[in-house]
Amino acid sequence: MSRLNRTDRPYDIVLFGATGFVGRLTAEYLAAHAPDGLRWAVAGRSEEKLERLRDGLPGAARPGLLRADVSDPASLRALAEQAHVVATTVGPYIRYGEELVAACADLGTDYVDLTGEPEFVDLMYVRYDTRARETGARLVHACGFDSVPHDLGAYFTVRRLPQGVPLTVDGFVTADAAFSGGTFASALHQMSRHRQLRAAARDRRRHEPRLVDRRVSAPTGGPRYAPEVDAWALPLPTIDAQVVRRSAKALGVYGPDFRYRHYAAVRHLPVALGGVAAVGALAAAAQVAPARRLLSARLAPGDGPSERKRARSWFRVRFVGEGGGRRVCTEVSGGDPGYDETAKMLAEGALSLALDDLPPTSGQVTTAVAMGDALIERLTAAGIRFRVADTR
Numbered sequence: 001m002s003r004l005n006r007t008d009r010p011y012d013i014v015l016f017g018a019t020g021f022v023g024r025l026t027a028e029y030l031a032a033h034a035p036d037g038l039r040w041a042v043a044g045r046s047e048e049k050l051e052r053l054r055d056g057l058p059g060a061a062r063p064g065l066l067r068a069d070v071s072d073p074a075s076l077r078a079l080a081e082q083a084h085v086v087a088t089t090v091g092p093y094i095r096y097g098e099e100l101v102a103a104c105a106d107l108g109t110d111y112v113d114l115t116g117e118p119e120f121v122d123l124m125y126v127r128y129d130t131r132a133r134e135t136g137a138r139l140v141h142a143c144g145f146d147s148v149p150h151d152l153g154a155y156f157t158v159r160r161l162p163q164g165v166p167l168t169v170d171g172f173v174t175a176d177a178a179f180s181g182g183t184f185a186s187a188l189h190q191m192s193r194h195r196q197l198r199a200a201a202r203d204r205r206r207h208e209p210r211l212v213d214r215r216v217s218a219p220t221g222g223p224r225y226a227p228e229v230d231a232w233a234l235p236l237p238t239i240d241a242q243v244v245r246r247s248a249k250a251l252g253v254y255g256p257d258f259r260y261r262h263y264a265a266v267r268h269l270p271v272a273l274g275g276v277a278a279v280g281a282l283a284a285a286a287q288v289a290p291a292r293r294l295l296s297a298r299l300a301p302g303d304g305p306s307e308r309k310r311a312r313s314w315f316r317v318r319f320v321g322e323g324g325g326r327r328v329c330t331e332v333s334g335g336d337p338g339y340d341e342t343a344k345m346l347a348e349g350a351l352s353l354a355l356d357d358l359p360p361t362s363g364q365v366t367t368a369v370a371m372g373d374a375l376i377e378r379l380t381a382a383g384i385r386f387r388v389a390d391t392r
Helices: 021-033 047-055 073-081 098-107 118-135 148-158 181-191 194-207 240-250 269-286 289-297 307-312 340-355 372-381
Strands: 011-016 040-044 064-067 083-088 110-113 138-140 167-176 215-217 224-226 231-235 257-266 314-323 326-334 385-391
Touching (some): 021 040, 047 064, 064 073, 073 083, 083 098, 083 340, 098 110, 098 118, 098 138, 118 194, 138 340, 148 167, 148 257, 148 314, 148 385, 167 231, 167 240, 215 240, 340 372
Parallel strands (some): 011 040, 040 064, 110 138, 167 257, 215 257
Antiparallel strands (some): 224 231, 231 257, 314 326, 326 385
């Protein structure tokens, strides 16, 4: 905790986008759980909204206020200059995120966000990973439900399997939750950019160093009945499997040959088929600009589920890992995944980067690489459960 005494920058953590839906939840979490002496600030476009937010925070929390706007790169650079860690909830990140990543990479400021947008993550790697390595900045994307439970859950599972042997892990996601306007807008925007997404992935592959004497894969696979979770397993084409694969490439604990597959677990076949059809229809509509605008208008960014609805929401991710003649089943579970728990994950991720004694690393890194066991400990203490369900 001696890091709280650092005075080379005014703030340990700055939360950008603090007046948005998830931003407010994150600010409230920090106000309620930050250690004494933490120097933190909330940032956004409107000082009036920031003041109202601060006045409504629990306890005696009086964070600093910083005005910053995604349309004003100088204000984002000034924000990054004042913080050891910047946490941002401002998306879609492909539209609004790059200038802040650039500023943090250039100034050696640690950065965490909530993006689930593969195109954005790949572009930021190509453009800013090298500079972040030079300055010592840690750029940690996907530090919410995308993709903390899956990345740290796979890491937690691997740590309970034999070392130095080929390993396989399958993740099965089950959840009951609603989502906000910002998440819906990001998903629609991503679905409309297939060509750009593929181009960014190709460019990243050209820049990434190749593994030597190790192999890591995250194949999509096909739908199947999974007796290990007694449910239909539908491949999830989200960023989560990519994040797990990058952790496995960076850390030798995943063994010489590692494979991860990522699924949604659905108990009843008709529900599974209906979900596939609904996602397909939404993806098709997202390709047509008028339909995309119409859908976006139905749930505006800044809107989100009520506190009552969030209180009834939950998630569970089951992992089945095998290797070296051993099989282990683990589980990561918690409450409302998209908002309450996401705010918790983002806040605890920022606190970990600011305060914990972590392995030395820099550049664009995952939560498992940057924070690993320290973040698992924090999240466990905060009520997100990591447990071993079965070992054979």
